[in-house]
Amino acid sequence: MSDTIFGKIIRGEIPSDFLYEDEHCIAINDINPQAPVHVLVIPKRGIPRLVDSGADDKELLGHLMLVAGKVAEQQGVADAFRLIVNNGANAGQTVFHLHLHIIGGRPFAEGRMAG
Numbered sequence: 001m002s003d004t005i006f007g008k009i010i011r012g013e014i015p016s017d018f019l020y021e022d023e024h025c026i027a028i029n030d031i032n033p034q035a036p037v038h039v040l041v042i043p044k045r046g047i048p049r050l051v052d053s054g055a056d057d058k059e060l061l062g063h064l065m066l067v068a069g070k071v072a073e074q075q076g077v078a079d080a081f082r083l084i085v086n087n088g089a090n091a092g093q094t095v096f097h098l099h100l101h102i103i104g105g106r107p108f109a110e111g112r113m114a115g
């Protein structure tokens with residue numbers, strides 16, 4: 001497992017409220033939310049970036065998407081949310097342990113990919 005802040009959270013070394021947990025992943029509120037709902041879905045396996053995943057991770061990646069949908073429902077934003085993966089520092093990735101951002105609960109600008 002990775003030695004990032006997320007590795008420490010998953011191992012319980014840093015206390016954190018899990019919104020969801022199963023054997024493969026957790027979901028937690030982002031510490032610096034960009035919207036009323038800003039949840040991170042984090043696999044327990046410490047893959048640094050999306051591009052570092054391989055064929056062996058196929059099931060895990062699909063699972064993360066399914067969990068993201070469930071957590072969005074649980075958070076009341078199933079009708080309108082964005083799922084974001086930042087891959088690499090130049091794309092804004094700051095924690096090198098793969099994670100999905102669920103962003104919702106506010107209006108999104110039409111026709112824009114982000115913001």
Ligand code: 5GP
Binds near residue numbers: 028086092096
């Ligand atoms: P990235 O920029 O790598 O895609 O996203 C990392 C996210 O992790 C950021 O939105 C940041 O606010 C969040 N984050 C960083 N450290 C912590 C932490 O200790 N706890 C939680 N819950 N979120 C964190």
